[in-house]
Amino acid sequence: MMYDFLVDLFGNSTAASIIAGTIQSILPLFAFILPFALFAVYLERKVSAHMQDRLGPMRTGWHGWKQTIADILKLIQKEDIVAKDNDKLLFNLAPIIVFAGSYAAFAAIPFTSIFIGTEVDLGIFYIIAVTGIVVAGILMAGWASNNKYSLLGSMRSVAQIISYEIPTILVALSLVMISGSMSLHTLSEQQTGYAWNWYIFGGPGTELSKFLLIPFMFTGFLIIYISTLAEVNRTPFDIPEAESELVSGYHTEYSGMKFAMFFLAEYANMFAVSAIVVALFLGGYQSPVGYLGDLFNAPWLIPIEQFTWFTIKGIFFVFVQMWLRWTLPRLRVDQLMAASWKYLIPIAFVNLIIIGLITLL
Amino acid sequence: MLAMRTEEMVLNMGPQHPSTHGVLRLELVLEGEIIINVIPHIGYLHRCFEKHCEAMTYPQIVPYTDRMDYLSPMGNEFGYAVAMEKLLGIQVPERVEYIRVIMAELQRISSHLVALGTYGADIGAFTPFLYCFRDREKILSLFEMTCGARLLYNYIWVGGLSHDLHPDFIRKTRDFIKEFRPNLKEVNDLLSHNRIFIDRTANVGILPVDTAINYGVSGPNLRGSGIKWDVRKEDPYSVYHKFDYDIPVGEGKYGTVGDSWDRYYVRVLEMEESCKIIEQALDQLPEGDVQSAIPKRIKPPVGHVYARVENPRGDLGYFIISDGSTSPYRVKVRAPSFVSMQVLNELCKGYMVADVVTILGSIDIVLGEIDR
Numbered sequence: 166m167m168y169d170f171l172v173d174l175f176g177n178s179t180a181a182s183i184i185a186g187t188i189q190s191i192l193p194l195f196a197f198i199l200p201f202a203l204f205a206v207y208l209e210r211k212v213s214a215h216m217q218d219r220l221g222p223m224r225t226g227w228h229g230w231k232q233t234i235a236d237i238l239k240l241i242q243k244e245d246i247v248a249k250d251n252d253k254l255l256f257n258l259a260p261i262i263v264f265a266g267s268y269a270a271f272a273a274i275p276f277t278s279i280f281i282g283t284e285v286d287l288g289i290f291y292i293i294a295v296t297g298i299v300v301a302g303i304l305m306a307g308w309a310s311n312n313k314y315s316l317l318g319s320m321r322s323v324a325q326i327i328s329y330e331i332p333t334i335l336v337a338l339s340l341v342m343i344s345g346s347m348s349l350h351t352l353s354e355q356q357t358g359y360a361w362n363w364y365i366f367g368g369p370g371t372e373l374s375k376f377l378l379i380p381f382m383f384t385g386f387l388i389i390y391i392s393t394l395a396e397v398n399r400t401p402f403d404i405p406e407a408e409s410e411l412v413s414g415y416h417t418e419y420s421g422m423k424f425a426m427f428f429l430a431e432y433a434n435m436f437a438v439s440a441i442v443v444a445l446f447l448g449g450y451q452s453p454v455g456y457l458g459d460l461f462n463a464p465w466l467i468p469i470e471q472f473t474w475f476t477i478k479g480i481f482f483v484f485v486q487m488w489l490r491w492t493l494p495r496l497r498v499d500q501l502m503a504a505s506w507k508y509l510i511p512i513a514f515v516n517l518i519i520i521g522l523i524t525l526l
Numbered sequence: 527m528l529a530m531r532t533e534e535m536v537l538n539m540g541p542q543h544p545s546t547h548g549v550l551r552l553e554l555v556l557e558g559e560i561i562i563n564v565i566p567h568i569g570y571l572h573r574c575f576e577k578h579c580e581a582m583t584y585p586q587i588v589p590y591t592d593r594m595d596y597l598s599p600m601g602n603e604f605g606y607a608v609a610m611e612k613l614l615g616i617q618v619p620e621r622v623e624y625i626r627v628i629m630a631e632l633q634r635i636s637s638h639l640v641a642l643g644t645y646g647a648d649i650g651a652f653t654p655f656l657y658c659f660r661d662r663e664k665i666l667s668l669f670e671m672t673c674g675a676r677l678l679y680n681y682i683w684v685g686g687l688s689h690d691l692h693p694d695f696i697r698k699t700r701d702f703i704k705e706f707r708p709n710l711k712e713v714n715d716l717l718s719h720n721r722i723f724i725d726r727t728a729n730v731g732i733l734p735v736d737t738a739i740n741y742g743v744s745g746p747n748l749r750g751s752g753i754k755w756d757v758r759k760e761d762p763y764s765v766y767h768k769f770d771y772d773i774p775v776g777e778g779k780y781g782t783v784g785d786s787w788d789r790y791y792v793r794v795l796e797m798e799e800s801c802k803i804i805e806q807a808l809d810q811l812p813e814g815d816v817q818s819a820i821p822k823r824i825k826p827p828v829g830h831v832y833a834r835v836e837n838p839r840g841d842l843g844y845f846i847i848s849d850g851s852t853s854p855y856r857v858k859v860r861a862p863s864f865v866s867m868q869v870l871n872e873l874c875k876g877y878m879v880a881d882v883v884t885i886l887g888s889i890d891i892v893l894g895e896i897d898r
Contacts, residue, residue: 217656313537317559317879401722403650494722495650497880498559 243421255309260426262302277471288349310418318414329395335513353449360453393438439482450475548893571897579857584824592678595895600633601837603682609833609844621814637838685820728781731885745840750776750789757836786888863891
């Protein structure tokens with residue numbers, strides 16, 4: 166969609182398509198991911214500080230708003246340390262793969278009805294597949310660091326991400342059954358109207374099946390939210406980088422900009438998974454209360470409103486992730502696995518079957 | 527099926543590690559993530575305290591005792607003072623004893639707050655850590671008001687105290703206790719009865735009673751195993767017999783008696799008991815001069831003495847041999863952390879790497895005291 170728009174803008178030639186393709190692929194990075202990551206790091210510091218009876222950064226700028234910018238500048242200038250016994254190739258490749266994985270997920274996330282990196286019909290499938298690449302990057306980082314703590318951390322991380330992908334997929338599958346589409350854009354479009362048309366409230370429609378679905382949709386929502394927490398390694402599932410045991414897990418040996426890439430990927434991922442949850446269950450970019458653009462007959466306003474709603478919803482879930490992080494202790498590896506295999510996966514399966522039966526009604 | 531060749535991995539934990547509580551090095555022998563053996567290597571903080579004492583006069587030793595268990599300097603000074611007074615045969619004024627008890631109990635609260643906070647941080651809950659430190663700051667301010675120092679006080683001298691109480695001390699201490707009780711409840715809600723915290727600590731690192739006694743474990747670690755044994759009650763010193771307080775013991779509320787949660791929770795309950803003692807001591811505090819009994823020149827008779835006190839980490843004992851001169855012939859300290867650390871290997875076998883952190887935090891050691 167955006168691609169067609171850009172190609173038209175540059176006058177429909179081969180050169181135009183190359184330019185359009187380039188712009189389209191870099192735009193989300195500079196327009197959204199980088200500013201968001203900077204903001205999220207700042208938010209995390211402030212949220213944690215206020216939860217802990219502190220103030221957080223206060224010196225750099227008004228209430229310390231320039232702090233993360235200063236940090237990124239510092240990280241860029243830092244020496245890039247590579248230890249003698251590291252596997253150089255894998256060590257350098259790992260942060261790129263991790264970052265690319267979380268960045269690529271943004272391509273299929275519908276920010277508004279017109280601004281989508283690329284409209285993939287298999288949006289859900291694509292995102293799950295592409296974020297799976299992150300696992301490889303993490304394992305490479307742990308292995309190449311040649312550090313036992315990093316290796317333990319990355320092994321745990323891989324086991325964790327793979328186990329928690331299953332309940333995520335099962336819940337996403339139940340939505341695919343209801344909506345009949347794997348495209349996040351279509352899913353968001355179906356949830357148009359008001360908040361009660363969101364899938365968490367059983368989706369659009371007024372027939373009996375909508376009301377039967379509500380409790381199962383709530384269960385599904387909880388399962389997918391918990392699993393996504395584990396997939397982005399947030400507390401109570403932050404075992405891969407459990408700083409009290411493993412120093413900082415798979416990125417212990419990284420410094421400077423390579424460390425910053427892991428860091429950036431982590432925060433980009435936090436938003437990406439929140440965005441998926443929002444698109445599946447909470448109406449995506451749809452407004453819960455109608456649009457000002459409709460009210461004032463100004464169609465150009467609608468995409469802006471949609472973008473705002475989407476970002477607000479996404480950031481709200483990022484905030485909940487932070488809230489949990491600064492409240493809960495972390496689980497142990499075996500408890501974490503038990504939580505997934507003994508509880509989440511069976512519940513998700515039953516949930517899937519029941520939702521399937523209801524849709525047959 | 528083809529047998530896969532596996533080998534044990536040796537993981538070096540520390541001395542620079544976030545949760546070894548100081549400069550302790552643990553050599554972990556692992557099978558996957560399961561612990562086969564834990565070998566602690568100590569001595570990174572060795573400062574020759576005991577040998578050093580032989581070259582110093584008796585009053586000069588007091589500030590050095592501060593540096594052993596640096597989270598409980600008042601307790602260390604108290605123990606030394608009790609031992610020296612027994613050797614010299616002096617009776618100190620009542621007021622001195624009361625102030626010493628108040629200080630030791632405040633110190634017990636502050637030390638347990640660090641233990642609780644860092645324990646939470648070890649398990650991944652960072653917020654209770656800051657709540658605990660916020661309250662500890664208030665206690666340190668009380669100490670600062672009394673003797674000018676926040677960490678190493680040199681306050682309890684042989685035969686007396688370095689300063690009398692600040693005029694505001696009693697009021698501020700009462701205020702602190704009033705503020706502290708609700709805060710303690712907050713920490714309990716946030717951490718002690720949190721389901722994840724319980725899952726991590728209950729039934730982990732169980733210390734059976736006979737093992738604890740065989741190793742000579744004391745303090746909250748022993749009481750966590752269900753034995754009501756406290757030097758303050760069993761071998762009373764100072765004026766502890768005048769107060770009404772309980773000795774909390776582990777009951778295995780969420781798991782087995784003697785697990786990490788019990789040891790942790792004994793500390794929480796002890797803080798409440800310390801509050802009770804402080805309140806009673808403040809009510810009964812007699813008037814008097816705190817320096818009247820300080821001897822001008824300390825030259826004890828030839829002989830030896832052993833005295834012990836209940837420190838936040840357990841039974842702290844001083845063995846002092848005097849040859850009749852102004853410095854001791856030999857000083858030996860029984861450090862409770864050193865004894866507690868010996869059971870680490872027994873506790874950790876069969877658990878996972880993450881549990882080593884849990885267990886190490888639950889026995890609450892201070893390396894300054896282990897290495898001396």
